[in-house]
Amino acid sequence: xxxxxxxxxxxxxxxxxxxxxxxxxxxxxxxxxxxxxxxxxxxxxxxxxxxxxxxxxxxxxxxxxxxxxxxxxxxxxxxxxxxxxxxxxxxxxxxxxxxxxxxxxxxxxxxxxxxxxxxxxxxxxxxxxxxxxxxxxxxxxxxxxxxxxxxxxxxxxxxxxxxxxxxxxxxxxxxxxxxxxxxxxxxxxxxxxxxxxxxxxxxxxxxxxxxxxxxxxxxxxxxxxxxxxxxxxxxxxxxxxxxxxxxxxxxxxxxxxxxxxxxxxxxxxxxxxxxxxxxxxxxxx
DNA sequence: GTTACGACCTGCGAGC
DNA sequence: TGCTCGCAGGTCGTAA
Numbered sequence: 638x639x640x641x642x643x644x645x646x647x648x649x650x651x652x653x654x655x656x657x658x659x660x661x662x663x664x665x666x667x668x669x670x671x672x673x674x675x676x677x678x679x680x681x682x683x684x685x686x687x688x689x690x691x692x693x694x695x696x697x698x699x700x701x702x703x704x705x706x707x708x709x710x711x712x713x714x715x716x717x718x719x720x721x722x723x724x725x726x727x728x729x730x731x732x733x734x735x736x737x738x739x740x741x742x743x744x745x746x747x748x749x750x751x752x753x754x755x756x757x758x759x760x761x762x763x764x765x766x767x768x769x770x771x772x773x774x775x776x777x778x779x780x781x782x783x784x785x786x787x788x789x790x791x792x793x794x795x796x797x798x799x800x801x802x803x804x805x806x807x808x809x810x811x812x813x814x815x816x817x818x819x820x821x822x823x824x825x826x827x828x829x830x831x832x833x834x835x836x837x838x839x840x841x842x843x844x845x846x847x848x849x850x851x852x853x854x855x856x857x858x859x860x861x862x863x864x865x866x867x868x869x870x871x872x873x874x875x876x877x878x879x880x881x882x883x884x885x886x887x888x889x890x891x892x893x894x895x896x897x898x899x900x901x902x903x904x905x906x907x908x909x910x911x912x913x914x915x916x917x918x919x920x921x922x
Numbered sequence: 923g924t925t926a927c928g929a930c931c932t933g934c935g936a937g938c
Numbered sequence: 939t940g941c942t943c944g945c946a947g948g949t950c951g952t953a954a
Contacts (some may be wrong), residue, residue, distance in 0.1 A: 716947055752931045754948060818947060909947050
């Protein structure tokens with residue numbers, strides 16, 4: 638599932654293979670994949686044609702490719718989205734949703750998405766609360782945990798101020814972005830904190846520990862090309878990452894905890910699974 | 923204003 | 939063999 642490291646791998650691929658190229662055409666094969674573009678597929682295709690991708694940017698799990706100072710093509714991979722560079726004329730993927738061709742006649746950029754949770758759009762660029770220029774749909778998204786300008790003091794005060802559980806807060810992209818279910822479980826395991834620990838009772842060392850763990854696990858994943866469980870997550874060249882074999886908690890129900898040997902437990906939480914060690918990560922009393 | 927939860931979506935595997 | 943059901947989970951809209 639694409640989280641920050643996987644999206645960053647894709648961004649780097651776009652920077653190498655798409656930036657500096659001029660769009661000849663955009664073909665939308667599934668309207669749901671362009672649902673965030675309010676004026677519809679035809680408008681999207683007409684307005685991006687002839688523009689050049691100026692750069693490849695990312696905040697958390699959101700990607701965008703500015704076309705000029707005012708607009709950018711945005712992309713979110715959702716659960717199963719892929720941005721692939723494919724030779725022109727290569728057979729269409731089963732779940733190909735959007736195709737970009739370029740004036741140089743070179744490889745196409747394809748948005749492939751099995752579950753259609755992801756999507757693309759053309760959006761205006763505007764300033765967020767920090768004065769940073771981002772697409773309009775990204776203004777409410779917090780800086781990500783690997784951003785050197787991420788404000789830990791503010792994040793800690795926000796945790797203390799709120800009445801919610803720690804994992805819920807880690808997944809809230811408006812407080813810290815880029816962390817999804819996999820890396821949240823891994824960071825909590827590493828920090829020895831229970832997923833439902835009340836954030837109002839977080840001490841500063843707890844915040845530092847879980848944020849540091851999140852940064853460590855995502856940096857390590859990035860170094861090996863991200864986490865991959867199946868063919869759903871790949872980089873722009875269709876290659877899978879190798880981090881899945883380094884996970885300590887996620888997906889390891891019943892297996893012994895690498896610290897204490899207790900069987901890793903899975904509990905349903907927020908309509909998804911949480912994996913944790915019931916001994917190392919005790920619930921708050 | 924804050925928090926929690928369901929809907930969206932498709933493929934796969936388990937169970938019958 | 940074929941059918942049904944549950945599960946995977948990021949984001950957003952809505953209800954409380």
